[in-house]
Amino acid sequence: MALHISAVLFLGVIVFVLVRKAGLTVWHAVICVLLGFYLAGSQMAPSIRSCGDSVADMLAGMSF
Numbered sequence: 001m002a003l004h005i006s007a008v009l010f011l012g013v014i015v016f017v018l019v020r021k022a023g024l025t026v027w028h029a030v031i032c033v034l035l036g037f038y039l040a041g042s043q044m045a046p047s048i049r050s051c052g053d054s055v056a057d058m059l060a061g062m063s064f
Contacts, residue, residue, distance in 0.1 A: 007052070
């Protein structure tokens with residue numbers, strides 16, 4: 001659960017920075033959020049979650 005909250009906060013910060021600095025408009029961000037909601041309710045959701053979990057596990061296993 002903590003990983004998902006961290007990912008949401010991280011992606012939220014990225015979107016905020018893109019809106020402020022990179023010319024992403026608020027409407028583009030809203031469309032991205034809507035796409036995320038529709039993807040979460042689709043048949044692709046388990047595959048997307050599995051991919052995200054795999055990437056998180058890979059990053060957690062790295063030593064710096």
